[in-house]
Amino acid sequence: MTKLKGLNFLCICCFLFLLSGKPSDDGGLSKPAIVAGTAKITGRIIKTNTTNKDSTVVTVIVLQPISGENAQYNVLVDQSGKFSIDVEVETDVSLVGLYTDLNVRKLLFVTLKSGSVTNLDIAYNSDNAIENIDITPAINQNDVTRGFEVADKMNQYKSNSPSQSLYDKSPDYFLNNVKTSISKRLAIVQNDTLLSEELKEVLTNDLRLWMYKINAFSYEQLMMLNYRNITRDTSKKPEIQKIDRPYYRFLKDLRLNDIQYLNCFTFQGFQKEVLRNEIIGLPEVGESDIPSWLKNAKAILSDLVGFDDGQYYDILVANAYGRQLSEELRSFSEKQKENIRSYFKDGEIAKILFRKNQKVVELDKFKTPxxxxxxxxxxxxxxxxxxxxxxxxxxxxxxxxxxxxxxxxxxxxxxxxxxxxxxxxxxxxxxxxxxxxxxxxxxxxxxxxxxxxxxxxxxxxxxxxxxxxxxxxxxxxxxxxxxxxxxxxxxxxxxxxxxxxxxxxx
CATH class of the missing domain: 3.40.30.10 (Glutaredoxin)
Structure with missing residues (x-):
C-alpha cells in the first residue's frame, strides 16, 4: 500500500454536499431552474478570540452543475469584520457551502438567490466555535449548522460487520453489497429529527450518487484492495471478473432524468465518471454537431439509464463541453462555438458555457505546455x-x-x-x-x-x-x-x- 492517506481537514471538499433548489409556496424545494446568474454574499464575522488571527478569510464553495465543477471563492474580512463577495451561480436558487479559517471544520449551508443578496453574521466564541448565526433571508438553522455534519456521518459510516470477501464474487454481488451499504448509511439521515424533510431528501439523493461514484465506477481497484485486505497478500494479482455494459444498469435505479439532481454536489463528479468510462463508451464531444452527438449518446445510454429523452441529455452534453474547459483548460474552437449557438441558441446553458470559456481564454494566455x-x-x-x-x-x-x-x-x-x-x-x-x-x-x-x-x-x-x-x-x-x-x-x-x-x- 502506498502512503496516500488524506488528512481530514484537507478533504472537506470531498464530502461537501452543496444544495440548490427553489422554494415553493409550501416551503418545499421545487425543481431548480438553470440560470447563468450571479449572487452576492455579505456579512460580518464577530470573534472573541483575537490573538490567533490577524485577518480572517471567508471561503464559499458554489456548485456549478452545468459547467461541471464547483467554484471556490475566498474573501478577506476587513478590520470591522465585514465582508462582501459576488459569486457565479448556475441555478436560480442555490445552497452553497461556507466556512472561515477560524474553524475550517465547521461548514455551513447558506441560501443564495440569483440576482439577490444573502447576509450572514457569524459570532465565534473564545474557542473559535460558532456561538450564533443570523441569516437574511432566514432559513432553517438546523439545516445551516447540522447539514454537513449529517452528510459527513453518512460518508464516514463504518459497519461493525467483519470485512467480507468480494473479489471472488460476481459484479452483481458487489453491487448488491453497495446497495446494502447505502441503506445503512441512509438510516442516519432518515432518523434525524432536526433537519428539514427537504434537506434530508437532497442528502439522500447525494449519498446515492456519491456511493455509486466511489464504488461502482472503481470496481477493479476496489476488488484488488479487497483481495489484499482479506488475504494480506500484496504480491499476487487475483483473477477478477470482468464487467461489461449490463453492469451499468444500476444507472436506471437512480432516475437521472430528475432535474433535482442539480441540487446535489456529487452530480458533477458522477457525470464525469459517466462521460469518461471506457465500457460505457460515450464519444468525446469534440467538434461534432450536438444533435449527432446526442443521437449517439442516447443510443449508448438509453437502455442503461432507462430513458431516451429529457433535459438530462442537454445537461450531459454541457458537462461534456465543461470537461474540456475545466480539465484540459482548452477553450472552444470556432466550430464548437457555432455548434453551441446552433443548438442552445441564446439560452442559459449557452450563456454558462461561454462564460466559463472566457475564463479559460484568459488563463490560456499564460498556460505552459x-x-x-x-x-x-x-x-x-x-x-x-x-x-x-x-x-x-x-x-x-x-x-x-x-x-x-x-x-x-x-x-x-x-x-x-x-x-x-x-x-x-x-x-x-x-x-x-x-x-x-x-x-x-x-x-x-x-x-x-x-x-x-x-x-x-x-x-x-x-x-x-x-x-x-x-x-x-x-x-x-x-x-x-x-x-x-x-x-x-x-x-x-x-x-x-x-x-x-x-x-x-x-
Whole structure:
C-alpha cells in the first residue's frame, strides 16, 4: 500500500454536499431552474478570540452543475469584520457551502438567490466555535449548522460487520453489497429529527450518487484492495471478473432524468465518471454537431439509464463541453462555438458555457505546455536528486498529488492565477504522482495543469513519502536555485503564502 492517506481537514471538499433548489409556496424545494446568474454574499464575522488571527478569510464553495465543477471563492474580512463577495451561480436558487479559517471544520449551508443578496453574521466564541448565526433571508438553522455534519456521518459510516470477501464474487454481488451499504448509511439521515424533510431528501439523493461514484465506477481497484485486505497478500494479482455494459444498469435505479439532481454536489463528479468510462463508451464531444452527438449518446445510454429523452441529455452534453474547459483548460474552437449557438441558441446553458470559456481564454494566455518526464530506471533513493538537478538555476516547487485527491485538484485550481504570475520568472513547477492515479486519467488531467510531470513507480513514491516524512497529500517541496531544500509542507497553505515563499527565493 502506498502512503496516500488524506488528512481530514484537507478533504472537506470531498464530502461537501452543496444544495440548490427553489422554494415553493409550501416551503418545499421545487425543481431548480438553470440560470447563468450571479449572487452576492455579505456579512460580518464577530470573534472573541483575537490573538490567533490577524485577518480572517471567508471561503464559499458554489456548485456549478452545468459547467461541471464547483467554484471556490475566498474573501478577506476587513478590520470591522465585514465582508462582501459576488459569486457565479448556475441555478436560480442555490445552497452553497461556507466556512472561515477560524474553524475550517465547521461548514455551513447558506441560501443564495440569483440576482439577490444573502447576509450572514457569524459570532465565534473564545474557542473559535460558532456561538450564533443570523441569516437574511432566514432559513432553517438546523439545516445551516447540522447539514454537513449529517452528510459527513453518512460518508464516514463504518459497519461493525467483519470485512467480507468480494473479489471472488460476481459484479452483481458487489453491487448488491453497495446497495446494502447505502441503506445503512441512509438510516442516519432518515432518523434525524432536526433537519428539514427537504434537506434530508437532497442528502439522500447525494449519498446515492456519491456511493455509486466511489464504488461502482472503481470496481477493479476496489476488488484488488479487497483481495489484499482479506488475504494480506500484496504480491499476487487475483483473477477478477470482468464487467461489461449490463453492469451499468444500476444507472436506471437512480432516475437521472430528475432535474433535482442539480441540487446535489456529487452530480458533477458522477457525470464525469459517466462521460469518461471506457465500457460505457460515450464519444468525446469534440467538434461534432450536438444533435449527432446526442443521437449517439442516447443510443449508448438509453437502455442503461432507462430513458431516451429529457433535459438530462442537454445537461450531459454541457458537462461534456465543461470537461474540456475545466480539465484540459482548452477553450472552444470556432466550430464548437457555432455548434453551441446552433443548438442552445441564446439560452442559459449557452450563456454558462461561454462564460466559463472566457475564463479559460484568459488563463490560456499564460498556460505552459505539458512536459512528461520518464525516470523508471532511476533508483528510489536518487529520484529527487535526479529531478532537481534537471532544473539548474531555477526555484523548484514540487507538488505530490493524485488524480483522485480532491484537495490536490482544488489546490491546483486555486493556484492557477498566481502560478501564471511566474510565467516569465526563474521558477519551475513539477508534479509527481504514482500508480494510484490511473494512467489514462492522469494523461487527461495534466493537459489542464501544464508544466513538468513525473509518473513514479510505487517504490519510488513510497521512498519519497518516507524520506520526507509525508503522511498525506497534497504535499510540497520547495528548492532554491542552488538545489537546496528550503521548505516542505502538507496541505496547500494558500496563494499568498506560496507566492511569498517563491518570491523570497528569486
Amino acid at each position: 505539458v512536459v512528461v518526464n520518464d525516470i523508471p530506471s532511476v533508483s528510489d533513493d536518487k529520484v529527487m536528486a535526479t529531478i532537481v538537478s534537471k532544473y539548474k538555476d531555477k526555484v523548484v516547487l514540487i507538488d505530490l498529488w493524485a488524480t483522485w485527491c480532491a484537495p490536490c485538484l482544488e489546490a491546483m485550481k486555486e493556484f492557477r492565477s498566481t502560478k501564471n504570475e511566474f510565467h516569465d520568472k526563474d521558477v519551475v513547477f513539477v508534479y509527481l504522482t504514482n500508480g494510484s492515479s490511473p494512467k489514462k486519467l492522469w494523461e487527461e488531467k495534466i493537459k489542464g495543469i501544464g508544466s513538468e510531470h513525473y509518473y513514479l513507480k510505487n517504490t519510488q513514491w513510497d521512498h519519497m513519502m518516507d524520506n520526507f516524512g509525508f503522511n498525506g497529500i497534497p504535499s510540497y517541496l520547495l528548492y532554491n536555485k542552488e538545489g537546496v531544500l528550503i521548505n516542505k509542507f502538507t496541505g496547500f497553505p494558500g496563494n499568498d503564502k506560496v507566492k511569498k515563499m517563491i518570491n523570497d527565493l528569486l
